[in-house]
Amino acid sequence: MAKLSDRQRSILTFIETFIGENGYPPTIREIGEACSISSTSVVNYNLNKLEREGYLSRDNKVSRGIKLAEENGDTPDGIVRVPVMGRIVASEPAPVPSSDFGYFGSDEIIELTRDVVGTGSNLFALQVQGDSMIDAMIDDGDIIVLQPHHDVRNGDLVAVWLTDKEETTLKRFFQEKDGRIRLQPANPHMQPIYIEDAQTVEVQGRVIAVVRQP
Amino acid sequence: MAKLSDRQRSILTFIETFIGENGYPPTIREIGEACSISSTSVVNYNLNKLEREGYLSRDNKVSRGIKLAEENGDTPDGIVRVPVMGRIVASEPAPVPSSDFGYFGSDEIIELTRDVVGTGSNLFALQVQGDSMIDAMIDDGDIIVLQPHHDVRNGDLVAVWLTDKEETTLKRFFQEKDGRIRLQPANPHMQPIYIEDAQTVEVQGRVIAVVRQP
DNA sequence: TTTGACTTAGAACGTCTGTTCCTGCTATAA
DNA sequence: TTATAGCAGGAACAGACGTTCTAAGTCAAA
Numbered sequence: 001m002a003k004l005s006d007r008q009r010s011i012l013t014f015i016e017t018f019i020g021e022n023g024y025p026p027t028i029r030e031i032g033e034a035c036s037i038s039s040t041s042v043v044n045y046n047l048n049k050l051e052r053e054g055y056l057s058r059d060n061k062v063s064r065g066i067k068l069a070e071e072n073g074d075t076p077d078g079i080v081r082v083p084v085m086g087r088i089v090a091s092e093p094a095p096v097p098s099s100d101f102g103y104f105g106s107d108e109i110i111e112l113t114r115d116v117v118g119t120g121s122n123l124f125a126l127q128v129q130g131d132s133m134i135d136a137m138i139d140d141g142d143i144i145v146l147q148p149h150h151d152v153r154n155g156d157l158v159a160v161w162l163t164d165k166e167e168t169t170l171k172r173f174f175q176e177k178d179g180r181i182r183l184q185p186a187n188p189h190m191q192p193i194y195i196e197d198a199q200t201v202e203v204q205g206r207v208i209a210v211v212r213q214p
Numbered sequence: 215m216a217k218l219s220d221r222q223r224s225i226l227t228f229i230e231t232f233i234g235e236n237g238y239p240p241t242i243r244e245i246g247e248a249c250s251i252s253s254t255s256v257v258n259y260n261l262n263k264l265e266r267e268g269y270l271s272r273d274n275k276v277s278r279g280i281k282l283a284e285e286n287g288d289t290p291d292g293i294v295r296v297p298v299m300g301r302i303v304a305s306e307p308a309p310v311p312s313s314d315f316g317y318f319g320s321d322e323i324i325e326l327t328r329d330v331v332g333t334g335s336n337l338f339a340l341q342v343q344g345d346s347m348i349d350a351m352i353d354d355g356d357i358i359v360l361q362p363h364h365d366v367r368n369g370d371l372v373a374v375w376l377t378d379k380e381e382t383t384l385k386r387f388f389q390e391k392d393g394r395i396r397l398q399p400a401n402p403h404m405q406p407i408y409i410e411d412a413q414t415v416e417v418q419g420r421v422i423a424v425v426r427q428p
Numbered sequence: 429t430t431t432g433a434c435t436t437a438g439a440a441c442g443t444c445t446g447t448t449c450c451t452g453c454t455a456t457a458a
Numbered sequence: 459t460t461a462t463a464g465c466a467g468g469a470a471c472a473g474a475c476g477t478t479c480t481a482a483g484t485c486a487a488a
Contacts, residue, residue: 024278115326
């Protein structure tokens with residue numbers, strides 16, 4: 001599903017812009033005119049091809065029956081569907097999606113915009129249970145959006161599972177020069193935690209956003 | 215632009231759900247069938263009426279040429295554009311939009327989904343500056359979405375301007391039986407504030423959502 | 429070269445769809 | 459009562475639209 005002819009690509013982009021401008025999909029003849037294709041059958045042929053490749057779906061016998069496919073939960077209008085994988089509790093590791101695609105095992109799905117989650121992909125969300133993360137200024141019931149991220153950069157706010165303490169916590173991550181890991185609470189009045197053995201820190205994901213609905 | 219017949223309302227909601235399901239608008243006959251209208255001219259008549267009232271726009275002679283109007287920043291696909299009116303600081307009253315419509319004076323616009331902001335209308339957003347609202351578990355840089363709301367119910371999380379203390383704060387609002395107003399911090403370890411003179415409390419809005427991007 | 433798969437063109441068919449015209453009903457005001 | 463406006467139903471027309479059929483061009487493999 002990789003190779004697309006120039007013609008097919010121009011058809012696809014035209015449909016996108018057309019829907020954006022008009023609010024409804026174009027007809028076969030409108031596509032043909034825009035992409036300088038004289039025959040409706042050629043447009044039809046390429047549309048069928050695009051459908052077979054999964055770029056769009058068509059409703060037979062229906063005028064303007066074209067719907068653009070939504071790739072990886074990203075709808076064409078900038079909405080991102082993020083699966084809520086469950087609850088995050090201090091006393092347990094966070095439930096992380098097992099595979100990269102599919103919403104299996106997710107309780108529900110929350111829709112967010114790119115304005116909130118940025119350009120991340122493979123996102124998942126967790127609802128915080130209990131007020132054990134109050135020191136990270138995260139309340140009971142808050143929803144945190146995570147990106148599975150194994151190469152964490154210094155300063156990232158991450159959800160980590162501390163194997164020896166058997167505790168999940170949200171802290172800013174810093175790799176110190178002396179090999180230790182410093183976990184800095186968001187609340188500036190609280191003291192950081194220093195971890196001697198980096199093996200005891202399992203990063204579950206980087207926090208992309210926190211959403212609270214009082 | 216207020217009065218809508220039952221028929222017109224059912225047409226409108228059908229168009230909404232149809233677009234949501236199919237990705238393209240319905241035809242006149244599909245509307246008629248769904249709303250049990252036998253004649254296409256009646257549908258056409260009501261569509262023209264709805265267009266005249268501003269609820270939708272039509273493209274003449276175009277099949278499925280219906281586009282739902284976007285009211286108060288609410289796009290047809292469930293995205294809500296919320297103007298960010300500025301920053302909210304503890305030492306100043308929150309900047310509230312002067313009129314009910316238009317984004318005049320807004321620094322920028324943030325797009326959110328209905329999943330986040332619910333069904334509210336006339337929403338506006340403010341970015342929190344400083345960590346003075348740390349007791350409400352709201353951090354520097356957080357964005358709070360507010361609904362201008364003058365009839366506040368007990369338990370609502372509201373942004374209030376205390377005229378005598380000259381301070382903006384976020385608290386849960388309770389009207390006590392003895393006439394006093396109790397402002398309860400979100401942090402359960404903190405003590406509530408009791409206001410004797412209700413006149414000194416100006417409710418700027420009800421907090422719909424809080425969004426944090428670390 | 430021949431073969432076959434893929435792509436493009438053109439035309440015709442039948443249905444879908446927006447529009448229009450005519451008719452009738454109901455409610456309000458004169 | 460009549461007049462007017464708003465609303466609803468039915469039928470028919472013309473054009474739009476998806477589909478299908480035939481034919482031909484392109485290109486790589488045999």
